[in-house]
Amino acid sequence: MTTSSAATINVLDKGFVRLVEHMGSDLSIVRNARVSYDADWRSGDGLPEGVSTDPGKDAKLIEYLLKNKHTSPFEAVVFTFEVKAPIFVFRQWHRHRTWSYNEVSARYTELDEGFYVPSVEHITTQSTSNKQMRTTDQHPFAEHIQQVIESECQTAHGVYQNLILKGCPRELARAVLPGAAYSRMMATCNLHNLLHNFIPLRMHSHAQYEIRVYAQAIYALLHTIVPVTVEAYSRLNDDYKRS
Amino acid sequence: MTTSSAATINVLDKGFVRLVEHMGSDLSIVRNARVSYDADWRSGDGLPEGVSTDPGKDAKLIEYLLKNKHTSPFEAVVFTFEVKAPIFVFRQWHRHRTWSYNEVSARYTELDEGFYVPSVEHITTQSTSNKQMRTTDQHPFAEHIQQVIESECQTAHGVYQNLILKGCPRELARAVLPGAAYSRMMATCNLHNLLHNFIPLRMHSHAQYEIRVYAQAIYALLHTIVPVTVEAYSRLNDDYKRS
Amino acid sequence: MTTSSAATINVLDKGFVRLVEHMGSDLSIVRNARVSYDADWRSGDGLPEGVSTDPGKDAKLIEYLLKNKHTSPFEAVVFTFEVKAPIFVFRQWHRHRTWSYNEVSARYTELDEGFYVPSVEHITTQSTSNKQMRTTDQHPFAEHIQQVIESECQTAHGVYQNLILKGCPRELARAVLPGAAYSRMMATCNLHNLLHNFIPLRMHSHAQYEIRVYAQAIYALLHTIVPVTVEAYSRLNDDYKRS
Amino acid sequence: MTTSSAATINVLDKGFVRLVEHMGSDLSIVRNARVSYDADWRSGDGLPEGVSTDPGKDAKLIEYLLKNKHTSPFEAVVFTFEVKAPIFVFRQWHRHRTWSYNEVSARYTELDEGFYVPSVEHITTQSTSNKQMRTTDQHPFAEHIQQVIESECQTAHGVYQNLILKGCPRELARAVLPGAAYSRMMATCNLHNLLHNFIPLRMHSHAQYEIRVYAQAIYALLHTIVPVTVEAYSRLNDDYKRS
Numbered sequence: 001m002t003t004s005s006a007a008t009i010n011v012l013d014k015g016f017v018r019l020v021e022h023m024g025s026d027l028s029i030v031r032n033a034r035v036s037y038d039a040d041w042r043s044g045d046g047l048p049e050g051v052s053t054d055p056g057k058d059a060k061l062i063e064y065l066l067k068n069k070h071t072s073p074f075e076a077v078v079f080t081f082e083v084k085a086p087i088f089v090f091r092q093w094h095r096h097r098t099w100s101y102n103e104v105s106a107r108y109t110e111l112d113e114g115f116y117v118p119s120v121e122h123i124t125t126q127s128t129s130n131k132q133m134r135t136t137d138q139h140p141f142a143e144h145i146q147q148v149i150e151s152e153c154q155t156a157h158g159v160y161q162n163l164i165l166k167g168c169p170r171e172l173a174r175a176v177l178p179g180a181a182y183s184r185m186m187a188t189c190n191l192h193n194l195l196h197n198f199i200p201l202r203m204h205s206h207a208q209y210e211i212r213v214y215a216q217a218i219y220a221l222l223h224t225i226v227p228v229t230v231e232a233y234s235r236l237n238d239d240y241k242r243s
Numbered sequence: 244m245t246t247s248s249a250a251t252i253n254v255l256d257k258g259f260v261r262l263v264e265h266m267g268s269d270l271s272i273v274r275n276a277r278v279s280y281d282a283d284w285r286s287g288d289g290l291p292e293g294v295s296t297d298p299g300k301d302a303k304l305i306e307y308l309l310k311n312k313h314t315s316p317f318e319a320v321v322f323t324f325e326v327k328a329p330i331f332v333f334r335q336w337h338r339h340r341t342w343s344y345n346e347v348s349a350r351y352t353e354l355d356e357g358f359y360v361p362s363v364e365h366i367t368t369q370s371t372s373n374k375q376m377r378t379t380d381q382h383p384f385a386e387h388i389q390q391v392i393e394s395e396c397q398t399a400h401g402v403y404q405n406l407i408l409k410g411c412p413r414e415l416a417r418a419v420l421p422g423a424a425y426s427r428m429m430a431t432c433n434l435h436n437l438l439h440n441f442i443p444l445r446m447h448s449h450a451q452y453e454i455r456v457y458a459q460a461i462y463a464l465l466h467t468i469v470p471v472t473v474e475a476y477s478r479l480n481d482d483y484k485r486s
Numbered sequence: 487m488t489t490s491s492a493a494t495i496n497v498l499d500k501g502f503v504r505l506v507e508h509m510g511s512d513l514s515i516v517r518n519a520r521v522s523y524d525a526d527w528r529s530g531d532g533l534p535e536g537v538s539t540d541p542g543k544d545a546k547l548i549e550y551l552l553k554n555k556h557t558s559p560f561e562a563v564v565f566t567f568e569v570k571a572p573i574f575v576f577r578q579w580h581r582h583r584t585w586s587y588n589e590v591s592a593r594y595t596e597l598d599e600g601f602y603v604p605s606v607e608h609i610t611t612q613s614t615s616n617k618q619m620r621t622t623d624q625h626p627f628a629e630h631i632q633q634v635i636e637s638e639c640q641t642a643h644g645v646y647q648n649l650i651l652k653g654c655p656r657e658l659a660r661a662v663l664p665g666a667a668y669s670r671m672m673a674t675c676n677l678h679n680l681l682h683n684f685i686p687l688r689m690h691s692h693a694q695y696e697i698r699v700y701a702q703a704i705y706a707l708l709h710t711i712v713p714v715t716v717e718a719y720s721r722l723n724d725d726y727k728r729s
Numbered sequence: 730m731t732t733s734s735a736a737t738i739n740v741l742d743k744g745f746v747r748l749v750e751h752m753g754s755d756l757s758i759v760r761n762a763r764v765s766y767d768a769d770w771r772s773g774d775g776l777p778e779g780v781s782t783d784p785g786k787d788a789k790l791i792e793y794l795l796k797n798k799h800t801s802p803f804e805a806v807v808f809t810f811e812v813k814a815p816i817f818v819f820r821q822w823h824r825h826r827t828w829s830y831n832e833v834s835a836r837y838t839e840l841d842e843g844f845y846v847p848s849v850e851h852i853t854t855q856s857t858s859n860k861q862m863r864t865t866d867q868h869p870f871a872e873h874i875q876q877v878i879e880s881e882c883q884t885a886h887g888v889y890q891n892l893i894l895k896g897c898p899r900e901l902a903r904a905v906l907p908g909a910a911y912s913r914m915m916a917t918c919n920l921h922n923l924l925h926n927f928i929p930l931r932m933h934s935h936a937q938y939e940i941r942v943y944a945q946a947i948y949a950l951l952h953t954i955v956p957v958t959v960e961a962y963s964r965l966n967d968d969y970k971r972s
Contacts, residue, residue, distance in 0.1 A: 023752030075829035100804030134412030169377030266509030318586035343561035620898035655863030
């Protein structure tokens with residue numbers, strides 16, 4: 001388990017991903033896989049049995065498991081992250097149903113984590129070739145658009161605070177908060193679902209920039225805990241590299 | 244399968260729940276349960292075998308299954324709903340991970356389904372006894388609060404449309420849309436998860452009014468398809484009745 | 487919904503797969519996908535809105551969804567099968583956690599559905615190249631092995647019946663039943679999980695013959711309900727064709 | 730993470746449950762819950778923030794979460810167990826779809842972990858009041874029944890070994906193995922699913938004795954890691970106490 005502040009990566013203008021806790025390692029994956037695939041392995045005494053002392057052999061097994069979709073050994077490695085991100089990013093994130101989420105409740109407490117203002121270089125033009133994407137060409141009025149977004153968010157946040165001052169219930173006042181408002185959550189997911197679902201989809205070049213940077217931060221944190229697996233995965237997958 | 248427009252219930256000021264498709268019935272539950280629990284049942288010829296011709300006996304079996312948490316027979320009855328609701332309601336809804344969701348993509352298309360404005364009688368005061376709730380006492384400035392929410396949503400929606408007119412990418416422009424903005428989705432869930440999870444939690448008196456009315460609409464639609472089960476469930480559960 | 491006995495396919499010597507109920511069609515997939523991806527689509531009146539009258543266009547959309555891993559529209563098509571198979575096949579089947587199962591309870595009732603005896607041509611030799619597989623070369627003593635398996639299963643089944651006659655509890659007597667003993671279940675799964683998980687894994691050439699034939703039967707039944715999807719899937723996937 | 734052999738509990742005549750790894754603690758539950766429910770909590774520096782220094786207060790929060798079905802904080806505590814149990818016990822166990830399983834593959838390796846022989850005092854009579862259960866009254870011919878089960882299992886196991894010696898593929902030979910044959914697996918599950926699903930169902934007085942003792946072993950191991958939660962849970966639940 002790690003709770004060192006070293007495991008925090010800042011994302012966007014005010015967000016972050018922090019690795020709060022984790023279970024397992026590259027060795028856990030090998031140990032779980034060997035139950036199914038290694039006739040010779042016997043256990044019970046609590047030592048990391050059946051783990052060859054040859055790291056190269058373990059790396060080969062992990063790559064074999066990834067390549068042949070033997071997914072269950074990767075479900076024995078689990079991570080809890082703390083994430084601060086804009087609501088419109090959480091809206092995409094929460095569509096992943098294999099995570100466990102504990103998010104700040106805006107019914108229970110006033111939301112005042114600020115809001116996301118895109119940097120000028122990320123304010124590009126609407127893609128016409130791919131209807132859901134934006135291009136990488138900076139928008140001619142990028143600075144103006146940035147000001148419009150920022151001032152509208154400031155207005156909305158002011159109205160929100162005012163409603164609460166007037167005694168408007170928090171659960172109703174939040175109706176005026178923009179998608180750019182930051183929220184915070186604790187989120188737990190196992191390595192299989194991260195590598196099979198969240199990472200390829202959200203690190204993909206077609207993913208929106210604002211969630212892709214969170215997926216990249218998580219991928220970097222995974223690498224610190226299961227380097228052998230992440231490197232094997234990276235050799236086998238290319239999509240997200242195009243990002 | 245039903246796609247009759249009769250199966251649409253209007254909710255809040257602009258929302259609705261529509262039963263799009265469903266699979267199964269009270270008889271399906273009996274048929275599934277009898278595989279596990281009835282030695283005498285034999286099948287294969289496609290008739291609704293093992294279904295006693297005594298409806299009272301079937302009702303007793305369904306009540307027994309609910310009471311004794313034999314949940315799997317209820318997983319064989321499935322519903323697809325079309326739902327139009329405010330984004331802050333979808334935010335709560337999507338935390339239920341046993342549904343399948345297909346929501347309008349605001350990256351792909353401009354969101355222009357309007358926004359939710361609470362009616363004056365539902366603008367009450369913040370509860371102090373239960374930090375997450377609002378009371379049932381109308382707020383002294385309810386009308387003023389309603390105007391503030393409506394005008395802020397109008398402003399935000401205007402800014403949103405303006406950004407899109409200026410060629411701001413849709414996926415960025417949505418950052419200014421308020422939680423009150425309506426979205427639309429198709430959502431599929433089985434009867435077990437509806438009765439075990441969504442209905443008791445979201446029809447509960449502690450649930451926010453704005454999602455409770457959607458849960459009540461779904462409960463009413465369930466009753467049209469599996470009346471025996473819903474009535475047995477209703478006899479066994481009281482929480483949501485306090486709502 | 488179909489419960490016609492026409493939807494029954496016999497498998498192995500005494501097993502079968504029967505399509506009991508289903509929800510949805512190729513059109514449902516198109517309808518669900520269009521909510522997310524089609525700005526022009528508007529609905530509410532219960533007609534199959536937004537479904538182009540050009541089947542070719544629908545087929546292209548379905549192939550696009552499969553190719554680009556837009557999986558949720560396929561979760562709105564659901565099937566309930568009745569399956570009779572040997573216990574060692576159910577042991578593999580039940581590892582798929584996205585199905586709902588209602589199996590005959592051997593605590594509640596005596597299991598007397600017979601047992602599986604492999605046909606001589608399927609009694610081949612242990613593979614040495616792939617430690618988990620058998621070859622396609624008939625075993626020199628295939629007939630002898632068949633007799634040994636059959637007589638041992640007969641012995642075990644006789645002991646089982648005897649124990650029950652003596653008043654041994656069913657839940658204990660079943661401890662002597664062999665993996666070849668047939669059991670029966672109702673099993674419900676959605677189309678996404680079938681095409682993403684069960685079909686590629688169990689129709690794969692590396693899957694054991696005795697479960698592969700069940701996967702093939704299910705694949706044939708799927709084709710009768712969602713032919714456009716199954717044909718698009720078949721064009722995109724090759725693994726199981728090597729089986 | 731613990732891999733100490735101290736965390737092994739022997740079950741039945743040859744089985745065991747071993748706690749291999751775990752993530753989290755009672756404090757993790759408090760920390761996750763406080764994100765949602767505590768306005769005052771701020772984080773990012775990696776300390777166990779927002780964890781009151783008053784253990785009594787934490788215990789009250791955990792009991793509140795259990796009582797009010799705030800389940801997600803308990804999903805952030807995860808356990809991996811190694812389990813050796815008879816196949817007929819695994820057959821019940823694997824119906825729990827919220828676990829991750831890595832079981833010895835009898836296609837890949839010969840199964841020779843022995844088989845379960847019930848002790849004489851647990852060979853009772855078939856219940857007539859509850860069709861699925863056995864009574865607690867020892868069977869008049871308990872010793873005879875024990876011998877019949879043991880000798881049949883020995884016969885079957887001998888036939889199995891013989892088939893493999895003759896070169897019968899492992900995946901076919903296993904068809905003669907009885908449900909009493911021991912298998913082994915690594916199994917991972919989070920605390921919410923353990924306390925909500927596996928423990929109440931399998932520690933319940935209606936559960937079969939042979940799986941109830943495994944549930945009791947797991948419950949004892951949980952108590953060593955999350956004592957505050959297990960004691961609060963135990964105060965709130967009574968079913969399994971009747972066992």
